[in-house]
Amino acid sequence: MKKLFTLICITALCYTAYAQTPVQQTPTVSSSTYSTFQADTRTETTQRTPFEPFTQSDLEVVTGNVQRPNGIVWFNNKLYTACTGDFTLYEIDAVTGSTLAYIGGVQNAHSLYAETSDTTALSLWLPDFATGQLLHVTRQGIQRIAEDIDGAWGIAALDAEHFVITSLLENTLLQVSRDGEITPLIDSLASPTGVVVQDDHIFVANNGSTRRSIEAYPVEGTLRAEPQILVRGLQNTTGLAMGSDGYLYFAYSLGTRGLVGRADPAYCLENGGCTAEDIDIVIYTELESPLAGLTLSDDMRLYIHTMFRPEIYWVQLPI
Secondary structure: OOOHHHOOOOOOOOEOOOOOOOOOOOOOOOHHHHHHHHHHHOOOOOOOOOOOOEEHHHOEEEOOOEOOEEEEEEEOOEEEEEEOOOOEEEEEEOOOOOEEEEEEOOOOEOOOEEEEOOOOOEEEEEEEOOOOEEEEEEOOEEEEEEOOOOOEEEEEEOOOOEEEEEEOOOOEEEEEEOOOOEEEEEOOOOOEEEEEEEOOEEEEEEOOOOOOOEEEEEOOOHHHOOOEEEEOOOEOOOOEEEOOOOOEEEEEEEOOEEEEEEEOHHHHHHOOOEOOOOOEEEEEEEEEOOEEEEEEOOOOEEEEEEOOOOOEEEEEOOO
């Protein structure tokens, strides 16, 4: 399958005035149409309340000045994103869109992990897809922690000392320590992208397989574990994010259109995996896929955009 994620911008400067060619639009589809579809296709045994999806008209724009953003992470009411045009990491006010250059030297990050250090200062960890390195970013500079991660894409904290990182091009999930030691955990994935660690499970998105759209692996014994299908039937799944409501949110495609869905991991695990009948379409956008930058605030504001497009959208989800 053609890898969508090898595209790296090397020409346009990112920190410029807000101006681009118009976003490609597709005909508007009413939310009632899709809420009806979801209600009709769920079996009675699920006994779930249908979720009425948001549409493009429900989304609001955060007017950031980053022209080609990719991965985004929300932290303390700020958005952090790497620009693939000028290789700069930017800090965006999640409400006003006010934008500041944070640090240079990040080429192309599909995912970021944010935390506070021992001194309460911001600490960012991100896999650089272009260089194959795990970077540790602070105000003081960039440390290159690990390298030779071919197609480094997703990142999640495994424990206090380790991360898990997906390698899109090697079809693997790696354990990487904070001092750079790399241990392969899972191979034979299908172009893995987003990754989330939730309690005692690791959830991995397979961009290259609808049958294996999202898989679950146990945290303990990952090396010997057989995959369990968490969600099947999604096209080109990219980002994953856990919400404070306990749902797993994911970006995927329907033709050329980008969608955001969600599933209850506990329900999916207990029932041998979820299908399209068991998930909620959260946002039915008119944005061209692939969607990037899926991230959620603590109070359930969801942020998303088309990869490398400047318009970052958000919507308030029910709390």
